[in-house]
Amino acid sequence: RHHEAGCPGCALDRRKESSGGRIPYKELFFVGLTTLASSLPITCLFPFMYFMVRDFHVAKTEEDIGSYAGFLASSYMIGRAFSAIFWGIVADRIGRKPVIVFSILSVVIFNTLFGLSTEYWMAIATRLVLGSLNGLLAPIKAYAIEVCQAEHHALGLSVVNTAWGFGLVIGPALGGYLAQPAEKYPQIFSKESVFGRFPYFLPCVAVSLLAAIVLISCIWMPETIHKHKSPEKDIQKVKALPSEQSYLDSPRKKSLLQNWPWMSTMVSYCFFGLHDTAYSEVNIVSNSCLVLSAFCCYMTKSPNLSKCYSILFHIASYLLLAFIFYSYH
Numbered sequence: 001r002h003h004e005a006g007c008p009g010c011a012l013d014r015r016k017e018s019s020g021g022r023i024p025y026k027e028l029f030f031v032g033l034t035t036l037a038s039s040l041p042i043t044c045l046f047p048f049m050y051f052m053v054r055d056f057h058v059a060k061t062e063e064d065i066g067s068y069a070g071f072l073a074s075s076y077m078i079g080r081a082f083s084a085i086f087w088g089i090v091a092d093r094i095g096r097k098p099v100i101v102f103s104i105l106s107v108v109i110f111n112t113l114f115g116l117s118t119e120y121w122m123a124i125a126t127r128l129v130l131g132s133l134n135g136l137l138a139p140i141k142a143y144a145i146e147v148c149q150a151e152h153h154a155l156g157l158s159v160v161n162t163a164w165g166f167g168l169v170i171g172p173a174l175g176g177y178l179a180q181p182a183e184k185y186p187q188i189f190s191k192e193s194v195f196g197r198f199p200y201f202l203p204c205v206a207v208s209l210l211a212a213i214v215l216i217s218c219i220w221m222p223e224t225i226h227k228h229k230s231p232e233k234d235i236q237k238v239k240a241l242p243s244e245q246s247y248l249d250s251p252r253k254k255s256l257l258q259n260w261p262w263m264s265t266m267v268s269y270c271f272f273g274l275h276d277t278a279y280s281e282v283n284i285v286s287n288s289c290l291v292l293s294a295f296c297c298y299m300t301k302s303p304n305l306s307k308c309y310s311i312l313f314h315i316a317s318y319l320l321l322a323f324i325f326y327s328y329h
Contacts (some may be wrong), residue, residue, distance in 0.1 A: 008095075009146075017151050027147040028156060030214075030221060031140060037104060037211040038136045039167025040174065041111045043074060044203050047176030049073060050129035052200050058120040061325025068120065075124050079131030090308040094284030097136060101218045106209040115204025137164075144226035163211045163292045171207075178203035 016024075045052070049069045059065045091099040110130040117123040137160075144156035181189040182196035189195045195202050 006008050007115055007227050008223035009180070012222055012224050013149065015222075016147075019149075021149060021151065023152055023155065028144070028159045030160045030217060031144045031147070031156065033217070034100060034104065034136070035163035036167045036170075037107060037207070037214045038134060038140070039164045040171045040207045041107055041114075041130065041134075041204075043168050043171030044175035044207055045114075045200075046073070046172045048179035048200050048203070051180070052117075052123065055119065055199070056118075056120040056123070072120075072123055072127065075127040076131035079128045079129075080134065083132045083135055084138060088138040090135075091139035092225070093144065095217065095223050095227075096146070097221055097223045098140045099144065100138045100221070101215065103134045103136035104211050104215045104218065106130055106262050108208045111204050111211070113206045115201035116198055117200075118198075146291065147222070174206060175197055175203045187328050221258060276316055281304075 026310070049072060051064055053059060053065050053068045053072060054062075056068075059068050088102070107130065110126045110133070114123060114126040116131065117126060139158060141160050144160050146152050159181040178324060179317040181202050182191045182193065189202075191197075258294055
């Protein structure tokens with residue numbers, strides 16, 4: 001196989017070829033740690049979000065706190081939804097490493113600022129910007145595949161998913177344990193200290209410190225993208241152009257929107273994610289899309305509506321599964 005000198009992707013390919021099929025433990029450890037640092041900010045605020053909104057004094061009644069908390073929770077995903085595709089394109093153009101470094105840097109800065117928020121609009125703004133700038137999930141999945149040989153691709157993706165799940169589980173525990181430290185641990189934190197004046201700063205700065213450690217480790221992180229043109233593409237450029245008739249006879253590529261197996265998978269993935277987020281908001285005590293998160297917090301005022309919502313979503317989930325099986329056969 002041809003390798004270009006000075007290309008980071010080719011250098012990594014040479015390293016993989018000389019590894020003898022060994023699993024890249026060091027690179028996968030970095031992938032897992034980076035994914036963990038990126039997923040912790042998503043859920044670490046859930047345990048203290050209600051109390052944080054209450055302390056902002058933005059809700060006129062106690063019943064309105066759930067709606068404001070829902071908008072605060074969804075603000076991160078709103079930013080992420082509008083920027084995820086953009087960061088994927090950037091990672092393909094300039095490399096995985098710059099996007100990963102920038103995403104982790106955004107966690108260090110804006111997650112810390114979120115803990116220092118004293119107004120509701122400040123909390124919304126920092127979460128929205130954090131979600132917009134933290135476009136790490138797609139590039140880190142591509143990175144996990146590219147650092148592994150073909151037989152270890154599944155292992156690389158499983159490391160990402162496992163670390164992401166750990167972050168979603170550890171985040172609420174971390175937020176609940178470290179929030180309001182001056183009240184829980186007065187022998188360690190005084191009310192006059194920074195953690196007393198900003199009762200939700202400690203869990204945020206703990207996550208930011210982990211992200212800062214990951215950011216420093218990015219110095220030794222190899223780039224995986226190829227910086228040169230493929231030789232096969234250069235060869236194709238000098239081939240004769242096809243005739244007009246052969247062009248007309250050649251099969252046209254189908255629109256992605258007409259690829260029903262792909263579309264059904266994407267729709268079901270979005271629907272299940274929306275269902276999981278909204279259901280968790282409704283059953284936040286028992287279980288520890290964007291606007292629906294806030295809407296479901298509003299619905300908790302009526303238990304009957306919550307039950308109907310749950311039943312309807314489960315029925316729709318089964319219908320979506322049937323649609324997927326029909327599309328693939």
